[in-house]
Amino acid sequence: MTKLKPAKYTIIKQYICEKIESGQWFEHSKVPSENELTEQFSVSRMTARRALQELTEQGLLVRSQGSGTFVATFKSQSSLLEIRNIADEIHERGHQYHAQQLALQSVDVNEEIAILLSLKTGDKAYFSSVLHFENEVAIQLEQRFVNPKLVAHYLTQDFTKITPHEYLSSEAPLTEATHEVEAILANADVCKLLNITESAPCLQVKRRTWSSQGVVSLAILTSPGNKYRLGSHLVF
Amino acid sequence: MTKLKPAKYTIIKQYICEKIESGQWFEHSKVPSENELTEQFSVSRMTARRALQELTEQGLLVRSQGSGTFVATFKSQSSLLEIRNIADEIHERGHQYHAQQLALQSVDVNEEIAILLSLKTGDKAYFSSVLHFENEVAIQLEQRFVNPKLVAHYLTQDFTKITPHEYLSSEAPLTEATHEVEAILANADVCKLLNITESAPCLQVKRRTWSSQGVVSLAILTSPGNKYRLGSHLVF
């Protein structure tokens, strides 16, 4: 056994986490105040405070002196994400963004994809292919495989209006991610879409996102090296 | 003016930070206990505790119930860093690592480098060029420009024994970093060093590291796309 008696403040943290993860408390919802939690859990204000404090540091909550504590916007969490939502990135540069949806369907996964998605070869997965444009120039091809068990309504979305990343974030807001970045030469089809020659180096990012239930999706992002670079800012 | 009266715990935090940044307290040094800080700053234990707690969360300190509080190893911080020390990465794969030092000198910086290092064109900067090998195969070329005002003894190091990144981390442990990742075609000289053809795509990472005094260094890391990929694991 690991812990006989979990600390009181962790119980409160868990309670709040569950409310948020389960969707009972929405973004910007007001969270019980320190005094309310004090009564509800029969603890001192300092203990209730500690729970709220730590969740705030983790980015789940936002506190404002005088007005209260609120569920954070998941958007703000994505700023922690290394590789950001491309639509935001382009907008921040003051450029025009638009997307073209090339495919959106259910497919049989091959062996490689199956492994990466924790499925079996031949299982069905949802697949989307979206081309992202910056000022009318194709800048990134996003091919994405999604675990159908975890994101049921993926195929009914319109990814010219919302990016797959944004949609998935709204469905499973609390996730981990692994990234692999490679420099590759793209195949002929991809080169044609991106309007580059077959000898042009491309940046390819494979991003796997996880929720507590397993792998949510695998994104393969391919960008021409001469049109796109990956930026990041880390403080440590 | 921003703040009339800084909180007491921030004063203690600053005090500890300065001791660490200035090198007066080494890695693994014992930090004053909560009770000692309580006396030294004439505050309550809870206030002293808060300072230690927050610095622990920031990764500067390590606490151990029963034994005390210690300055963290800066090594452990680099695990937060996206793009890791290549020597560690190779060792973790169970492969053999070695480095070849190609250059180590003072150079005049051109305009591009000057801007990135916050120097003026024609100023002197320290320059190092190191080739990293995994199992005798060249895997990464590291070209680095260092601000001579901030790292005085850079030219006297032996970068076959310690990587530039490790050395700089020990000199200016508390930094920020910005990264840019591109897919490029390397020039002939670089291709020869990396033993690849001139049409092979390469991953190029430009990493700028900052201390509180300014830009410390600019690293240009070039790796063949078919031999190297960038991995990362983010939790958010």
Next chain:
DNA sequence: CAATCAAGCTTGTATATACAACTCTTGACC
């Protein structure tokens, strides 16, 4: 009606206290 002010709520800081849990040293005992 509009502006102002005050009350009441919220979070932020700070203190004093108590006990629990853990580590390490020291000293007594075998």
Next chain:
DNA sequence: GGTCAAGAGTTGTATATACAAGCTTGATTG
């Protein structure tokens, strides 16, 4: 000399309290 136990010192958890500072609301007042 080795083993065990006690104790001192450390961090971890929890409570009760007080006041400061910021926001919201509603009543008062011009």
